[in-house]
Amino acid sequence: MTLDFSTLLPYTDQILHGLMTTLWLTAVTTMAGIALAIVVAYLRDGASKGRPSLVSRLLGGYVEVIRNTPFIVQLFFLFFGLPALGIPISATVAALLAMTLNLGAYTAEILRAGIDSTQRGQHEAARALGLSRLQSFRHVVLVPAFSRVYPSLISQCIIVMLGSAVVSQISVFDLTYAANFIQSRNFRGFEVYLVVTLIYLLLAVGLRLAFEFVGRRLFAFRQGGSA
Amino acid sequence: MTDFTLWDIVRNLLLAGRWTVVLSLIAFAGGALVGLVLTLARMGGLKPIRWLIRLYVDLFQGTPLLMQLFLAYFGAAVLGFDVSAWTAASVALTLFTSAFLCDIWRGCVEAVPSGQWQASRVLGLNYLQSMRHVILPQALRLAVPPTVGFSVQVIKGTALASVIGFVELTKAGTMLNNAAFAPFTIFALVALGYFILCYPLSRYARHLEKKLYGAGIR
Numbered sequence: 001m002t003l004d005f006s007t008l009l010p011y012t013d014q015i016l017h018g019l020m021t022t023l024w025l026t027a028v029t030t031m032a033g034i035a036l037a038i039v040v041a042y043l044r045d046g047a048s049k050g051r052p053s054l055v056s057r058l059l060g061g062y063v064e065v066i067r068n069t070p071f072i073v074q075l076f077f078l079f080f081g082l083p084a085l086g087i088p089i090s091a092t093v094a095a096l097l098a099m100t101l102n103l104g105a106y107t108a109e110i111l112r113a114g115i116d117s118t119q120r121g122q123h124e125a126a127r128a129l130g131l132s133r134l135q136s137f138r139h140v141v142l143v144p145a146f147s148r149v150y151p152s153l154i155s156q157c158i159i160v161m162l163g164s165a166v167v168s169q170i171s172v173f174d175l176t177y178a179a180n181f182i183q184s185r186n187f188r189g190f191e192v193y194l195v196v197t198l199i200y201l202l203l204a205v206g207l208r209l210a211f212e213f214v215g216r217r218l219f220a221f222r223q224g225g226s227a
Numbered sequence: 228m229t230d231f232t233l234w235d236i237v238r239n240l241l242l243a244g245r246w247t248v249v250l251s252l253i254a255f256a257g258g259a260l261v262g263l264v265l266t267l268a269r270m271g272g273l274k275p276i277r278w279l280i281r282l283y284v285d286l287f288q289g290t291p292l293l294m295q296l297f298l299a300y301f302g303a304a305v306l307g308f309d310v311s312a313w314t315a316a317s318v319a320l321t322l323f324t325s326a327f328l329c330d331i332w333r334g335c336v337e338a339v340p341s342g343q344w345q346a347s348r349v350l351g352l353n354y355l356q357s358m359r360h361v362i363l364p365q366a367l368r369l370a371v372p373p374t375v376g377f378s379v380q381v382i383k384g385t386a387l388a389s390v391i392g393f394v395e396l397t398k399a400g401t402m403l404n405n406a407a408f409a410p411f412t413i414f415a416l417v418a419l420g421y422f423i424l425c426y427p428l429s430r431y432a433r434h435l436e437k438k439l440y441g442a443g444i445r
Binding site for chain 2: 197
């Protein structure tokens with residue numbers, strides 16, 4: 001059997017459609033997931049001074065459950081489980097929700113490492129200078145923590161983009177769904193999967209470059225600094 | 228249609244869970260073996276070999292595991308092999324694991340101060356002897372926590388083998404759901420199964436990490 005990539009040409013539209021879905025799913029969940037992680041980190045940071053509060057424990061439970069179960073099971077639980085409880089949910093919404101909850105948990109843990117390495121004294125100094133808890137969290141704790149853990153954050157967002165291939169299993173028309181669709185039509189499984197795998201590889205490289213570009217702008221204050 | 232009791236569901240999930248454990252062990256053992264060879268070749272090898280291994284690592288880290296499974300499954304058919312889901316899943320997960328472990332371990336070997344290398348070479352040890360007696364014992368200490376941590380990713384990765392028809396915990400969950408239609412209970416139990424396997428390993432990895440840094444390494 002020989003390889004024949006020309007059999008893919010009639011399906012360019014499907015591949016582009018899948019590519020666009022994968023891209024916007026990643027874009028939306030990256031922003032929503034990071035926002036969620038900031039909220040989780042803020043609530044946990046506030047609680048970390050004394051005994052862990054109920055909220056802090058619940059959030060810790062959320063992070064551990066997500067980090068110790070497979071994404072595909074989280075996705076199935078939301079997509080099949082919620083309608084059975086009387087909450088109707090579409091495949092796309094289930095995919096967005098699962099990806100956001102997943103990235104949120106991992107990013108919250110990454111951020112926590114960055115926050116923990118901020119010296120306690122800086123936080124106290126900011127409060128003493130009259131900044132509110134929120135202002136101090138934002139300017140003194142969060143931004144330096146972000147710049148410190150930014151490389152891990154990039155890797156995590158790429159992992160979520162690659163992991164989004166799984167949403168094809170609940171029939172979201174992403175890049176992998178396009179590959180399965182084409183494979184079921186022309187029975188050229190290897191060629192299709194090889195091409196789509198390479199597209200994912202390019203996406204991963206592109207995403208990393210884009211994140212690094214944004215990071216250089218965002219954290220320009222660190223260049224030449226001692227932080 | 229037969230009625231499923233909670234015990235029927237749990238029993239079937241436990242039976243299928245065995246295959247999650249077995250596949251995880253195969254992937255981890257195979258991946259560790261291949262990863263070790265790759266790490267050693269990468270540390271000592273010629274430039275083209277190092278470059279090839281880096282490409283290998285980047286390929287597996289930059290593409291979805293699901294695609295790797297599909298390629299192993301369909302690629303083997305193109306090459307004329309009739310592979311079972313067992314073989315395809317074992318091969319794909321082994322290669323996936325080896326790439327990540329190679330990357331983790333390379334970092335650990337590089338973290339051993341270069342003075343250690345120079346000293347052992349000056350003392351007349353050759354490359355293999357230096358590696359065996361000086362570098363690896365030190366790198367090993369650094370490598371244990373992240374390696375235990377990565378084993379959690381391997382266990383979670385086996386869930387994707389369900390997609391190519393390998394009957395493990397996740398696949399058993401979807402099959403049971405088709406018959407019993409109790410998705411909330413079933414997938415909560417499936418998640419619990421993974422949690423029971425993964426959480427102790429996560430905790431252990433964190434404990435080892437704390438111990439290592441507490442001991443003043445680095």
